[in-house]
Amino acid sequence: MRNAELTDALEEARETYAQRRPRSQAHHLDAARVMPGGNTRSVLFHGPFPFRVEQGEGCRITDSDGLTYVSMIGEYTAGLFGHSHPAIRAAVLRALDVGVNLTGHNALEADFARLVCGRFPAVEQVRFCNSGTEANLLALSLARIVTGRNTILAFEGGYHGSLFTFAAGPNPVNVPHRVVLARYNDPEGALALARAHAADLAAIILEPMLGGGGCIPASAPFLATLREAATEADALLIFDEVMTSRLAPGGLHGALGLTPDLVTLGKYVGGGMSFGALGGGAALMARFDPRRGDAVGHAGTFNNNTLTMSAGIAALSEIYTPEVAIAHNVRGDALRAALNARAQAHRLPMVVTGRGSMMAFHFTEAPPRDAIEAAAGDQGLKELLFLDLLERGWYVARRGMVALSLMVGEAERAGFVEAVDEFLALRGPLMRA
Ligand code: PMP
Numbered sequence: 001m002r003n004a005e006l007t008d009a010l011e012e013a014r015e016t017y018a019q020r021r022p023r024s025q026a027h028h029l030d031a032a033r034v035m036p037g038g039n040t041r042s043v044l045f046h047g048p049f050p051f052r053v054e055q056g057e058g059c060r061i062t063d064s065d066g067l068t069y070v071s072m073i074g075e076y077t078a079g080l081f082g083h084s085h086p087a088i089r090a091a092v093l094r095a096l097d098v099g100v101n102l103t104g105h106n107a108l109e110a111d112f113a114r115l116v117c118g119r120f121p122a123v124e125q126v127r128f129c130n131s132g133t134e135a136n137l138l139a140l141s142l143a144r145i146v147t148g149r150n151t152i153l154a155f156e157g158g159y160h161g162s163l164f165t166f167a168a169g170p171n172p173v174n175v176p177h178r179v180v181l182a183r184y185n186d187p188e189g190a191l192a193l194a195r196a197h198a199a200d201l202a203a204i205i206l207e208p209m210l211g212g213g214g215c216i217p218a219s220a221p222f223l224a225t226l227r228e229a230a231t232e233a234d235a236l237l238i239f240d241e242v243m244t245s246r247l248a249p250g251g252l253h254g255a256l257g258l259t260p261d262l263v264t265l266g267k268y269v270g271g272g273m274s275f276g277a278l279g280g281g282a283a284l285m286a287r288f289d290p291r292r293g294d295a296v297g298h299a300g301t302f303n304n305n306t307l308t309m310s311a312g313i314a315a316l317s318e319i320y321t322p323e324v325a326i327a328h329n330v331r332g333d334a335l336r337a338a339l340n341a342r343a344q345a346h347r348l349p350m351v352v353t354g355r356g357s358m359m360a361f362h363f364t365e366a367p368p369r370d371a372i373e374a375a376a377g378d379q380g381l382k383e384l385l386f387l388d389l390l391e392r393g394w395y396v397a398r399r400g401m402v403a404l405s406l407m408v409g410e411a412e413r414a415g416f417v418e419a420v421d422e423f424l425a426l427r428g429p430l431m432r433a
Contacts (some may be wrong), residue, residue: 006380006430013387014048020391024051025065040318041164043076043212046386046398056083059122059407061395070393070412073407075241076397078210078267078360081319082407088271091314095306108309115316116277120251122239122263123279128303132242133161135276136205138298139262140164140177142278143203143236146287146297147317151200152177153193153235155184157213157371158206160240160264167213167371184210185218186371187225194229201235203262208252211243214362214374215354215401223258230261236284242266243278243403247329247356268320271311274302305316319406329356331413332404338343338417346430350381356401361385361400362430381431391420 020027027329028049031038039045052064055118059082062068074080081088098107109128116126129135129172144150155256160164165171166181180197182190186207194201204226208215230237239260241251248255253263262280269275279285287296322330336352336359343350349365363381368374389396394416404413424431 002163005385009427009430010380011200012388013391014383016391018048019061021051021065027052027064027099029132036183043397046400050264055340056425058082059409061279067393069074069315069390069393069396070408070416071405072315072402072408072416073395073397074274074403074408076267077246077403078272079403080246080268081272082405085319085407087314087318088311091271091310092273092307098306100306106304106306106309108306108313109304112309112312113262115270115313116212116265116279119249119316120241120245120263120265120279121254123261124278124282125285126279126287127298128308129276129300130274130302131161131276132240132264133276134300135242135264135266135278136160136238137175138166138278140203142262142284142287142296143238146284147202148200149200149235150178151197152179152202153190153197153204154181155180155190155206156181157184157210157216157374158240158339159212160205168375169403183372184213184216185222186370190222191225191229194235198233201233202413203236203238204230205238205240206245207240208258209244209247209358210371211358212399212401214368214372215358215360216354216368216370217353217375218239220256223256227258235324236261236297238262238264240264243358245252245269246320246325247358270308270314271315273308273311275308275312282361289313295360305354312334324406328404332357332359335359335404335413335417336418339349339420342417342421342424346428348424348428350424357404361396366390381427384427384430388423388427389419394419
């Protein structure tokens with residue numbers, strides 16, 4: 001009965017969505033002639049067809065049919081500065097004045113590197129690249145080179161870029177590393193697996209909070225066990241902080257007082273331009289030193305591109321200062337608490353997990369502790385939440401994720417809580433078992 005009602009509600013919501021967006025639909029069909037499914041970035045696709053964004057300003061975007069939304073997803077954490085931050089704009093214009101594609105070391109890259117190293121405790125030296133995907137692939141290769149081993153221990157639900165993802169088991173497009181998968185937040189299981197593969201273990205890689213996998217924080221004992229397991233096996237512990245580094249001034253590892261051997265960065269650190277970075281202790285990073293006879297090569301035409309370097313300098317030095325990072329994540333904690341309080345007031349099985357400015361909705365009785373528990377939540381309700389919120393002018397990720405940008409103000413946060421409350425009031429009957 002409930003399932004049939006949910007199916008009806010979803011069909012109606014999809015129909016309303018489609019009726020209000022004829023221009024986006026036409027653009028989608030047109031684009032599908034030259035891009036498979038009209039898409040070049042899988043996460044952005046959703047049924048019945050994705051809307052096309054024509055413009056963004058502050059925390060708002062407007063689609064081809066003139067509908068405006070408050071973006072609560074903030075480019076999956078990369079859009080921390082909103083769509084038109086004046087300091088980012090000025091930094092990009094300064095870079096254009098200096099010139100692009102200089103084909104040489106430039107005046108910006110070492111300044112940016114100093115800021116990154118000064119910020120994240122585990123990062124004494126850094127290499128820049130163009131995406132989080134690339135940063136993680138580089139980290140895994142370095143781990144294999146320095147250990148002379150091949151096995152990588154990763155976690156179910158982990159996302160380390162388009163070519164190394166375990167959102168629903170290994171993705172067929174993954175690079176062919178030898179991977180063993182453990183359950184997130186299961187210290188005993190991970191330790192047993194690390195020990196079983198110790199002789200060939202090159203690295204343990206994880207996000208210190210699952211991001212795309214549902215904003216599920218790692219428990220302290222879990223992370224401590226992984227640190228010990230890596231040390232015991234002489235393998236490297238890699239923290240993928242592409243998303244989570246925004247959660248505290250020194251990244252999540254800084255907040256937790258843990259020292260991974262390597263840290264990968266991406267997203268907002270480049271001020272919203274294409275960005276990735278790999279950092280770690282100076283002794284490890286020295287393998288990239290081209291003055292050494294045994295140097296590991298690491299090329300990349302755009303690694304030091306002036307647009308990213310300049311925007312990144314503005315991002316870390318002018319905008320996302322340590323004080324701002326703390327305040328922003330306090331706001332996120334308050335928003336998450338307010339959303340959970342509404343679900344509890346309605347006595348409905350919805351929980352919002354996360355930390356600071358990153359959070360995700362789950363239609364489960366209790367907060368999921370790993371990707372498997374998260375997947376057991378009602379996925380139909382997630383789609384309904386997504387569509388219902390869009391109709392009210394709020395854009396969250398189709399998978400239920402929220403990443404607050406600095407442009408989302410008090411009024412927007414309060415409005416969002418009310419919009420979710422309306423959803424709970426309207427759809428509550430579908431959620432009660
Ligand atoms: N690692 C994590 C934890 C991520 O969330 C992402 C992107 N969503 C990546 C790596 C890959 O970054 P990019 O999309 O820049 O390749």
